[in-house]
Amino acid sequence: MSQFLLSLFSGIFIGGAAGFLGSLMLPKRMALAAGPLGHLALPGIALALIYGFDISLGAFPFVILGIILIWVFERRTKLPTEALTAVVFATGVAIAFFFLPIEQAEAALVGDISSIQLNDAVFSIILCIIIFFVVKEIYSKMTLINISEDLAKSQKIDVEKYNLVYLLLIALIVALGVKVVGGLLTAAIVAIPAVTSRNLAKTIAQYKFLALSFGILSSAFGIFLSQLTMLPAGPLIIVSSAFLFLISITLKR
């Protein structure tokens, strides 16, 4: 398979899964959390680039570490999550710059899907399919939890369990997302398709479907444009996504 198709398919799957999960994160005011988590993954990405293994594998443990740290700090300090997130993610970026190979900084910061290897691509696509089905499975319950944890608990939903699965999904999608858009832009592949969809959808069924579709479309556009212009795919995906968002504003009644 050509390198172009390989990156196109991986991008489409990761973009779609990110958009779909993003639609769950938006109501919980979590969509932007993917940004700091992506930044936090930078030391892991740097290690992966130095030692030549898959950057998602490098990113994942750091994202998990970040989530745990934020959770622990939150419990100990009672400070707001976003303040703690700022502390943790800036530290992640700072540490990464001590040893990030400067010639590979672009791949780390804005992603490099165009050079993805077959193994990585297959692995990513399988993971995306798993993420898709798990999100689909938890969607109703998570929506209820997003609306009101009390109401969910009154329905005997194990809120803690669902939140844990949800956080793991976020960690996975951030780790996969850095491959496509790098450590700097992960918030965008999660958040923009969801907000675009939010502008247009009247029901939750439409909302889910559109978020998934916009995730897929912007990845496809970005990767095609990258092929044409030789500019990096990551930023082009985000710009395409933002363009769709602008169109959605004009269509919004």
Next chain:
Amino acid sequence: MENVILSVENLNVKLNGEAVLIDLSFDVDEGDVLAILGPNGAGKTTLLKALLGIISYEGVIKWRKGIKIGYVPQRLPFIRDVPLSVKEFFHLENAPENEIKEILKSIGLEEEILKKKIGDLSSGQFQRILIGWALASDPHVLLFDEPLAGIDIGGQESVYNLLERLKEEKNLTILFVIHELSIVYRLANKVLCVNKRMLCSGVPKEKLTSEAISNLYAGQVKFYQHKHKGQESL
């Protein structure tokens, strides 16, 4: 007593180390309509949450075996962040289609409302939908947190009528937090006055003396000028 559906003994709840409810003990019989009265910050919502078992507490809360409880929360500010149709809202708790139609009938709404977005409903309609939602699990008991808060007068009257009718038709036991004393007299057969501790308990007409009321709302402006939490919080 065999008619007792809920028995609470020495209930204590602490939130962040601060005592919110202290030594509450009371019983609720099947078919009772219990009004829970008290000033803001008295722990009324906390009491409902403890009864639902969704917060930790000390003491005994004993529901009769096999009792199903429906909960109607005070407000759902985040629901407008999700583009959700009324039908989809019911689907979140897997309510079957024919049952949803039944429920709509019993809460006095047309089927057309299923297609509407939750965000487009009036406050009165939304409150009815919340009640309907709680009814979908076919509960024996309804716990109600300020059913009339934030609803205009016309809507209040219709929600009140709905509650009264539901009670008759479904033989529900209802526990509700309320501020409108007129509703307490009209709907409730029991009252529980709470301000962290229990200050009175019994039949409204006997227990709600002007002394008991001023005692309960001591230090506050006149009780009927109560502001809702949304207006007071920063």
